[in-house]
Amino acid sequence: MKEQTTVNKTPLIAITGQPNTGKTTLFNQLSGKKFKTVNYPGSTVEYSVSKILSKYAVNANILDSPGIISLLPVSPDEELSVQTLFNHPEYGTPDIIAVTVDASQLSRNLYLVRQLINSGFNVVVILTMLDLLHKKGFDISDKKLSEILKCDVVKVNSMTGEGIDNFLTSVNKSIQQLGKMSENNSVKKNYPLSRENLLKSYTEIEQIEKDVIFAANIPENINETDLVKINKELVVLNSPGSFQKPDEFTLKLDKIVLHKFWGLIIFFLTMLLMFTSVFYIAAPAMDLVNEAFSFLSESASELLGDNWYGNLLSQGIISGVGSVLVFLPQILILFLILSLLEDSGFLARGAMIIDKPLSKLGLNGKSFVPMLSGFACAIPAMMATRTITNKKERMLTIFIIPLMSCSARLPVYALLIAFLIPKEDALTGGLTLTLIYIFSIVSSLVIASVVNKFSKSFLRTSDNSSFILELPAYRKPKLASSITSMFSNAKQYVVKAGPVILYLSVILWVLTYLPNYDPVVNETGRSEDEIVMLKNSERIATSYASEIGHFIEPVMKPLGMDWRVGVALIATFAAREVFVSSLMVIFKVTDTGEDNQNSLLSAMQNATFENTEIKIFTPATTAGLIVFFVFALQCLSTVAISKKETGGWKIPLMQIVTFTFIAYISAFITVNGLRFFGVE
Amino acid sequence: MNKHKITDNMKTAADMKIGEKARIEDIDNSHPSSHRLMEIGFTPGQEIEMLNKTLFNDPISFSIRGSIIAIRKNEAASIKI
Numbered sequence: 213m214k215e216q217t218t219v220n221k222t223p224l225i226a227i228t229g230q231p232n233t234g235k236t237t238l239f240n241q242l243s244g245k246k247f248k249t250v251n252y253p254g255s256t257v258e259y260s261v262s263k264i265l266s267k268y269a270v271n272a273n274i275l276d277s278p279g280i281i282s283l284l285p286v287s288p289d290e291e292l293s294v295q296t297l298f299n300h301p302e303y304g305t306p307d308i309i310a311v312t313v314d315a316s317q318l319s320r321n322l323y324l325v326r327q328l329i330n331s332g333f334n335v336v337v338i339l340t341m342l343d344l345l346h347k348k349g350f351d352i353s354d355k356k357l358s359e360i361l362k363c364d365v366v367k368v369n370s371m372t373g374e375g376i377d378n379f380l381t382s383v384n385k386s387i388q389q390l391g392k393m394s395e396n397n398s399v400k401k402n403y404p405l406s407r408e409n410l411l412k413s414y415t416e417i418e419q420i421e422k423d424v425i426f427a428a429n430i431p432e433n434i435n436e437t438d439l440v441k442i443n444k445e446l447v448v449l450n451s452p453g454s455f456q457k458p459d460e461f462t463l464k465l466d467k468i469v470l471h472k473f474w475g476l477i478i479f480f481l482t483m484l485l486m487f488t489s490v491f492y493i494a495a496p497a498m499d500l501v502n503e504a505f506s507f508l509s510e511s512a513s514e515l516l517g518d519n520w521y522g523n524l525l526s527q528g529i530i531s532g533v534g535s536v537l538v539f540l541p542q543i544l545i546l547f548l549i550l551s552l553l554e555d556s557g558f559l560a561r562g563a564m565i566i567d568k569p570l571s572k573l574g575l576n577g578k579s580f581v582p583m584l585s586g587f588a589c590a591i592p593a594m595m596a597t598r599t600i601t602n603k604k605e606r607m608l609t610i611f612i613i614p615l616m617s618c619s620a621r622l623p624v625y626a627l628l629i630a631f632l633i634p635k636e637d638a639l640t641g642g643l644t645l646t647l648i649y650i651f652s653i654v655s656s657l658v659i660a661s662v663v664n665k666f667s668k669s670f671l672r673t674s675d676n677s678s679f680i681l682e683l684p685a686y687r688k689p690k691l692a693s694s695i696t697s698m699f700s701n702a703k704q705y706v707v708k709a710g711p712v713i714l715y716l717s718v719i720l721w722v723l724t725y726l727p728n729y730d731p732v733v734n735e736t737g738r739s740e741d742e743i744v745m746l747k748n749s750e751r752i753a754t755s756y757a758s759e760i761g762h763f764i765e766p767v768m769k770p771l772g773m774d775w776r777v778g779v780a781l782i783a784t785f786a787a788r789e790v791f792v793s794s795l796m797v798i799f800k801v802t803d804t805g806e807d808n809q810n811s812l813l814s815a816m817q818n819a820t821f822e823n824t825e826i827k828i829f830t831p832a833t834t835a836g837l838i839v840f841f842v843f844a845l846q847c848l849s850t851v852a853i854s855k856k857e858t859g860g861w862k863i864p865l866m867q868i869v870t871f872t873f874i875a876y877i878s879a880f881i882t883v884n885g886l887r888f889f890g891v892e
Numbered sequence: 893m894n895k896h897k898i899t900d901n902m903k904t905a906a907d908m909k910i911g912e913k914a915r916i917e918d919i920d921n922s923h924p925s926s927h928r929l930m931e932i933g934f935t936p937g938q939e940i941e942m943l944n945k946t947l948f949n950d951p952i953s954f955s956i957r958g959s960i961i962a963i964r965k966n967e968a969a970s971i972k973i
């Protein structure tokens with residue numbers, strides 16, 4: 213048995229409740245954190261703990277957890293929540309359980325509340341989404357509900373902070389009583405889970421609902437036209453059971469969005485628009501970042517002169533980091549669009565539309581949102597699969613998530629597309645990017661279905677495959693909070709990728725600069741620029757990087773690449789975004805009066821196999837590189853999270869082997885196939 | 893045990909047309925999702941309305957207890973109306 217240490221430790225308030233009822237919104241208000249709050253049931257899949265902000269003057273920790281339907285979990289995220297409630301591995305049993313209750317869907321929410329109360333928890337009920345209830349023309353009596361449930365009930369709007377003080381008053385009162393509580397007042401899973409009990413509970417809840425919900429009052433002093441309008445509404449209000457009707461606007465919009473034909477068109481157009489706009493909207497901002505870094509690296513080089521440290525700073529560090537940050541605007545826009553989509557309520561519909569096709573491939577409609585967020589980053593995406601009930605479907609989703617073109621691939625694709633297609637032609641560029649995305653989705657689905665065919669040998673489960681998803685009411689996406697979440701995502705991206713890019717740029721620079729750092733060249737009759745160029749190419753040809761590169765060149769040759777691309781590719785197995793900065797460092801992009809990105813492009817254009825005139829970067833080899841990046845699993849963090857989420861090395865190892873193999877073979881086929889058809 | 897088993901000739905929620913309303917009679921106990929369906933609000937006596945079917949007539953969305961819930965066709969077939 214666990215020691216009773218309630219007296220000394222900081223009290224723990226756990227927020228729980230049905231999915232999509234505003235738990236994280238409340239948690240963010242109280243803790244000052246900025247976790248994701250979106251209009252999709254199952255947006256939180258991990259618990260998080262924080263101290264309540266000091267301005268609220270309550271000394272307690274607050275815990276956010278994934279939403280649950282009942283205390284009988286059916287999916288990994290629900291299991292995590294229920295375990296947290298009964299005995300958190302680190303914090304023990306929470307002292308207070310704050311249950312968020314969506315007042316516009318009262319009966320379904322009260323089911324969980326009653327289970328919690330019957331289990332002996334110290335429960336405070338938080339009524340949320342009151343604005344939605346009011347929109348339906350109804351109101352709720354918190355006092356009556358409190359009397360019936362025999363626990364505190366408070367009305368809170370977590371978005372505005374309205375009512376939070378009432379919640380804190382109630383919390384403070386409970387905390388004071390904590391010390392006085394008797395030892396034997398422990399929680400246990402003592403609610404019967406039988407069908408009879410469930411039905412009895414719902415019968416009682418229906419009575420409670422009738423007692424506490426009432427038609428909203430007609431405001432005093434209104435003018436005549438309003439009165440006519442209200443009278444009309446009253447007819448609707450008084451029709452029996454109108455409280456049980458979902459949001460009107462949502463019902464109407466669903467007729468189009470979930471239409472058999474139009475729904476599909478809207479679905480694909482939305483996806484298409486998302487990927488193409490990433491390319492367009494970002495262009496001006498990218499130019500700005502590019503020019504800023506070019507200016508920086510030029511000034512550094514002028515200031516420090518042509519020596520090793522000037523070289524390291526301008527060519528190693530600044531252009532290395534800059535070459536990747538250029539693509540930050542695209543990543544920002546991808547994050548923004550994703551979060552606006554999530555917040556509108558559209559994603560739950562997307563999951564429903566795509567459930568049938570995905571289930572044919574061994575996946576689930578609930579794989580859709582994790583797959584989509586895989587376009588931003590595989591790590592949260594793999595965690596998001598916790599909402600999938602069926603183990604096999606979940607493992608398969610995790611398996612193919614690395615194939616979703618995550619934002620780290622964006623810089624690589626953008627550079628290679630810029631190489632293939634002139635910058636002025638933004639339309640073709642955008643379409644090419646969309647094509648790459650479509651190609652990656654299609655091939656991931658093909659791989660999923662193939663793996664599914666052979667899955668019996670390594671994924672032994674026979675769980676029920678199920679799809680039960682609440683479709684939340686549509687909401688106007690909150691631009692402000694989407695922008696906040698965009699920036700916090702971007703910050704994570706920079707914090708995660710930044711140091712890796714920096715270290716690898718420096719390491720690569722060292723490898724390309726040593727040991728022959730001051731090569732002797734024939735200077736007679738050559739201009740100063742030519743001498744610098746000659747020295748550069750002599751230095752790198754005799755460098756450590758070249759030694760490593762030549763070692764792996766036999767592997768690169770069949771793909772039509774030389775050792776320099778090989779060195780850049782080796783670097784990408786730590787993190788793929790490093791590819792661009794590696795090329796930048798390896799091809800020693802020297803100051804040619806152009807900005808960094810353009811000079812990298814012309815360096816690529818001019819690069820030839822050593823002592824020959826044969827170009828390295830041709831349309832065929834560039835396409836081969838793109839295909840390589842579509843498949844290759846080049847991210848250590850993804851491997852780590854895959855091991856954690858699948859509970860072993862089997863799946864991550866399978867992913868590494870399969871995806872590297874497919875990447876190499878299909879790049880080979882692309883390059884040589886294109887050449888066969890006359891494309892160089 | 894299987895007194896809530898549904899025989900083939902009974903009408904189920906999977907047979908409803910768009911816009912059709914019906915009252916739930918019973919839930920088939922033998923379906924693995926039956927408990928979750930009841931927990932989420934599909935209990936005998938409740939009125940449901942079929943709202944939308946997607947391309948392959950599967951999944952189907954219903955209005956129940958003021959919420960919209962999408963479920964698979966085979967799950968709807970365990971709801972007797």
Ligand SMILES: Nc1nc2c(ncn2[C@@H]2O[C@H](COP(=O)(O)OP(=O)(O)OP(=O)(O)O)[C@@H](O)[C@H]2O)c(=O)[nH]1
Pocket residue numbers: 229230231232233234235236237238248249250251252253254255256257277278279280312340341342343344368369370371555
């Ligand atoms: N209209 C309205 N929307 C709200 C209110 N509180 C939160 N929301 C919105 O409801 C959505 C869900 O909020 P979250 O805080 O993510 O809900 P959650 O309970 O954490 O959801 P899960 O993590 O999926 O279980 C978000 O779009 C919020 O902005 C409210 O009082 N009224």
Ligand SMILES: [Mg+2]
Pocket residue numbers: 235236237248249255256277278279
């Ligand atoms: Mg949440």
